[in-house]
Amino acid sequence: FSKTLSASMRCGYIAARPDWIEGLTDLKVALSFGGGRLAAELVLGLLKDGSYRRHVEGLRQRLVRAMAETAGRLAGLGIEPWLMPRGGLFLWCRLPGELDAGAIARHALAEGIVLAPGNAFSLSQTARHFMRFNVAQSADPRIYGVLREAMQAAASRQPA
Template identity: 35%
Template sequence: MLSEGSYAKHRKRMVQRLMEAGGRVEQWLKRCGCELPMGYEGGMFIWARLPPGVNGERLAQAALKQGMVLAPGALFGYDPAQRDSMRFNVAHTDEPQVQRLFETLLRNAG
């Protein structure tokens, strides 16, 4: 696999798919009213600031009751400014059922 170059081709395809998914997730988050202070430049995660008045920790608790695991910013350090942020896994979030549930949770949080 390595000597034939198929790994490099596979890796290139996977990076391209991840970039495409990241672009879709970035646009969806913006439509949900989230801000992306850093934008998406690639990688497995996107950081977003939740809409005004939405607490990431409370949203994550509500999501867990529905079987969805979210990663509020407060998990990554104690900074009160992180309470309104969330880290999203690009591949996981690029699924319609995940997006629908998150949208419902977001509506109920406001």
């Protein structure tokens, strides 16, 4: 529940065979992973009274809007989604003109903007012309100004 409620809400669940539950519970207690009883009781209350369902629906709607807004702003820079997801946090995009995402990310980082180059998510290192954008963290207009500058700088360093 840390992804949908709060980063500090260290509470989750496991679905397992009944004969594993006691051992897994003992392991959790022994290793002290996860939140305490208070977090579990809070989550249980949210699940029982329907608050969690309403919260997640509102979150989903905000993410759909953020996805559309982010895609629109990126399109203004010539960056198009590789595919447009129906939901979620991330937008995977191909950069125009074979630009190097790593170079763009380094330039942006020097300006205080953290961008995610595709190769950070590619074991084969074949995603150098892609970037991943977290739409929940992409509302700041400064991101797009720095991204434009970084793309221009990367384009000027490309061989003709």
